[in-house]
Amino acid sequence: MLSKGLLRVLLGVTNVLLFIAGGTALGVGVWYSMDKLFIADIIGTDLFSAASYLFIFCGSCILILSFLGCSAAVLESKKLSIVYVFLLILILIVFLSAAIIAAVFQGELTSSLTGRMQTSLKQSYGNQISSNEENKRVTDSWDFAQKTLRCCGVDDSGYGIYRETQWYRDQVTRAIDLSQVNFVPESCCVYLEHRQQYQNVDLCQRNPYGPPTNPDPNTSKNDHLYYDGCMSAAKHYGEDNAGVILAIGFGFSFVLIAGIVLSILIIRKIADMNFDPVSTKVV
Template identity: 40%
Template sequence: MCIYFLQVAGIAIFAVGVWTAADKVYISDVVDNNSFEAAAYLIIIAGIIVIGVCILGFISLAKEKKILVIVYFAIWILIFLFLMVGGILAVVFRAELESGMKDAMKKTLTELYGHTSTAGQRDTTTAWNRMQHDLRCCAVDNDDWGTYKFTQWYLSQDDRLREKPFVPASCCVYDERSGAINDQDKCQYWQLGPPGNPFTQFKNTALYYQGCYEAAKNFIMDSSEAIVAVGFAFGLTLIFGMVFTVLFLRHIGNIDDEEIRRRQRSKTPNDGL
């Protein structure tokens, strides 16, 4: 029964890893830290290993081969150590996140956003746009629209234009159902209030006010807490699995001992003739 729980846990871990890698790993480009991306792929690998080991466990139970059960147990110990290392890395990443994330975000926004010379620069621009859209935020800090004036995206706009957009379209409020931006002109060009004039009391309902630092930090913290919770539950199940494996090894050992004694008893009459 324990193996079934481990199999389900392995599938769940694999699914979480795939979701993180496919949907949220772009944040690594924004915060200039590959730990989040590495963690996502680490989770995928862990899920695949768990699923494979569970299949080995089913075979071991069916065949009742002691050597297979020993290999199965040894792999679970390695996975347990792997899980501990992953937990340590998660703690380290959260510490790094607190100390350097905001500075890294300001750097990627002002130095890379809007540049198109390299694939890394283009990826960073795409990542920023996607994060602002998905997390409903703009720039780094709250009310930080003016930062975009120092980006290549703004500086490379045609000076002959009567008006330049102050922020990219990804900073604009969009309708959840239709996916369309509510009022793009007001969001990007409005000068009576933000983003053109952020020091007035006018409210721009078409523009995001929350900075992406807090939004991204909250997202990563929530994601890491969920992953840690899944890892903790998996760790407990893993311990029960190892205990079950030890008991099963003892069971196989008792069967082997009984088989040896039976063979010895069957040979005893022949030895006396």
């Protein structure tokens, strides 16, 4: 049977780990909310934003809980320990619920995202961006996503979708002939990081021998144009970052369960110490 002193030490170690896990979640949430929310604009949904803010909220709560857990252990307060256990269980339920919902709706979410991304591109890209702040933000997010993820459009070899955007229609209206029209934006062009410049913007945007001027992907290949769609690129991007999220989730679950078990054991120890049995001996 573990002594109360050993339980307090183990709970202290658990709360240090909880503090580290909470700080990590908070940092990841802030990082995603500041640097990765271009994904939310191009998919036309706030799910990605909500996930980032959930990390920030839960991380902040866990940081506070780690101090509460240490206080409960040091003060040997039964009430604080009960509140601590209750809040840990609540956070654990939130995490498990989010994981279950994500697993159940993964296929449906993927199929709906394709339609959302196509709608976002067709309706907002380059559409009155000088007077419409939302469309300008979506346009900038698409450009940033395509350049960062090395993709173009939504589907693989889907650069032809730009013919359905207001950005393309405005060019056709202003151009004297089609030789002056760009069929894809600059962000769809191969970018050479080591040179900090595009490989060949002219052939990328107005290739006279094939894509993107000719939307048929079976014609001569354009080596200056990205063929991967941003849907598949975003999926690969998510898979690359899934390891971080899974590691954080596993660490959370383990530390939360450890904190719950140790706190319950301490509560029982405190209860046993405070229990003063009534003598039943007859004098």
